[in-house]
Amino acid sequence: MNTIEKASVTELVETTGHAGSEWLSRYSSSLMDVFGTPQRVLVRGAGCLVWDADGKEYLDLLGGIAVNALGHAHPFVTSVIASQLATLGHVSNFFTSPTQVALAEKLLELAHAPAGSKVFFSNSGTEANEAAFKLARRNTGNADTKRTKIIALEGAFHGRTMGALALTAKEAYRAPFEPLPGGVVHIPFGDIAALEAAVDDTVAAVFLEPIQGEAGVRPLPPGYLKAAREATSKAGALLILDEVQTGIGRTGKWLASEDAGIVPDAVTLAKGLGGGFPIGALITFGEATSSLLSAGQHGTTFGGNPVATAAALATLHALESQNVLANAAAVGEHLRSALAAIPGVTEVRGEGLLIGFDLDADVAPAVVQAALDAGFIVNSPGPRTIRLAPPLILTTAQADTFLAAFPAILQAAKDAQ
Template identity: 75%
Template sequence: MTEEHPAGTPAAPSTTDLSNANAAAVTGTGTGEQWLARYKDSLMGVFGSPQRVLVRGAGALVWDADGKEYLDLLGGIAVNALGHAHPFVTSVIASQLSTLGHVSNFFTSPTQIALAEKLLELSQAPAGSKVFFANSGTEANEAAFKLARGHGGKERPTILALEGGFHGRTMGALAMTAKAAYREPFEPMPAGVRHIAFNDINALRDAMDSSVAALVIEPIQGEAGVRPLSAEYLQAARELTREHGALLIMDEVQTGIGRTGSWFAGIESGITPDAMTLAKGLGGGFPIGAIITFGEGPSTVLSAGQHGTTFGGNPVATAAALATLHVLESQNVLENVRTVSTIFAEGLGKVDGVTDVRAFGLLVGFDLAEDIAAGVVAAALDAGFIINAPRPNTIRLAPPLNLTAEQARSFLDALPALIATATAAHHAAATAATETTTEKSS
């Protein structure tokens, strides 16, 4: 018997309707080695060689092409707010896609309007505030870049950003990103961006003048190893930008949507910015970005035709975001974030070889006594844990916000052995290097 479908709706194709190669991709068949060989032959090498080929996920767990299970403590770098294949989010996406998938921005949809209203509510935005939807964090920050330019005009061309900051890899966002190794191959950058010292109020005060259109900051720098700005710095940033007529733009791409145990890290600190960028966890794994402008002034800088996007705010992405926010609210997930954060903070503080712990909800960074972070990441992967090393001596965790206490403790229990394995390999490599140098010199 064939499955019944609504009138005029064709049955979904099965994998038998695809070529053998594409059917294998949909079903995830084939070994990791086979897929990696195909990857090398067909994709640009901008990410290096993938560590594994992942084919399936459920909650905080994922499985690779060879059937090995991993606890995902990186969450797609703070993207999978509810883990993998969350049943409610996936059902909403499927339902929306079966109804209306994409329309141009000559039109709108109920999900786009409802999501904008919800974000304004959650951010406690004042009257006159607005939302613009994009597809990613870097696109949201491109909109922020143009917002700053539009606000400043030719008379105020300067945008201030912080050393250690990361705002994306498209050209405007890249200009605001501090790491020279990212920027220099593509210079000249868009002009006017100046990077100033991180968390240094005096440096900020010295940099602020009548040429500054905006200050762009992350309340917590994830790529720099989970480094927070102090409450004093955030307050000074708000006061100085207001005093000089500049915009304060808060990049909450990584820290927003419950990641730190509150909806937005900067607003939780008592700071209302002029604009805030979001992405990552907002769509629960589905691509979406946004910028919220606070109040009528910032919200009227960009007029019709001055910015846009083809896919931004499409019905499916906005439905995915609405579903994600619904689950975060209705299931009290932010309380879980705070609970599991405490487990990580207390547990990591007891591990030999860990020298400093910075836990802000489920954005967690911890430093190691030696530069062995890459080795710990490799040992963790072999042991079935996905983690990240943003610096040579720093590990970053950004797991799903519904990670359980038991899952967190399983990593804490395994960590001492992972550090021991990485330390031994590091010392062995150093000894071998010394012996090689000695042999060459003799």
């Protein structure tokens, strides 16, 4: 048998000399149509920039939907991943590795988790929320009072596996797969009185996003998390925070909830945690919550494998050592302030580099297309809303190129309607 020692991706997939239209034709012939037609075929990235198969350059202001915290092809992260993969790639959950243990310890430190807290690693955000859903199901109460309900908010997005989908509020996502796991009740967003009325001793858990990303970057109102903590503690329910999109520096803090003055029972993470490499995590706070799931009650083959945990360790190290969270806070504030002054922008929301802004017409999808044509990648979670979630290393100068171009982008979108 011939041996193969080294190869580049171009030896396996010829990425040059083929137009984007050819790749898209091949895509439609070979991949399931669950995402629709991709907007572009991307072949290379560096920092906050990406290039498509036709050689066009884009400023990536979406970051793989808040995933690429350090941009594309970060040299430190890629070197750590390559080093780990060349040493030990996968061991299954019958074994552990130094990177898995070290990452769990680091996450507990960053989350300021008390003694007895633990971590479960998954491969994605929806899997982290699925683990949290099962954790909630174990908070059963006693023979006299059974905790059977789980509270989530209108506008919530927690993922697309069946348990996470039950927590997700969007009817278009839910309807094709009903009946979903039962017991989930969605209450009005941001309404503290509705929350307090809903949380009683039949509630196993309350799931909250500190900032709803898929709903258009909607932060919970001040005091809501504290009220949720008080209500759940009184009722014996768990308070579970979904920080899949908001965690790992996205808001300029390690966790969007860290200034709320509360200790949750669990937090889910993913997206930016691996700097582009798939990994998710469930952090349980304190011994009582951490012991709800026992041996054999949950698991995963790939979760917490050495390469994924090495990628996450490298990402966290780079974020810390390069003062990236402060950059995210400063550039995010600059973007929000400047966007609010642009005619046609009616409201700007968010923290750090998770930003949503509303327009004065239902042209957001057309804005996405016009932005692509102008060399910018953005997202529209609603007909009037644009979402930005760029790499946390975005510079003020790069942000200014978008701000300067946006009035013409908005006008082009309106003209195309």
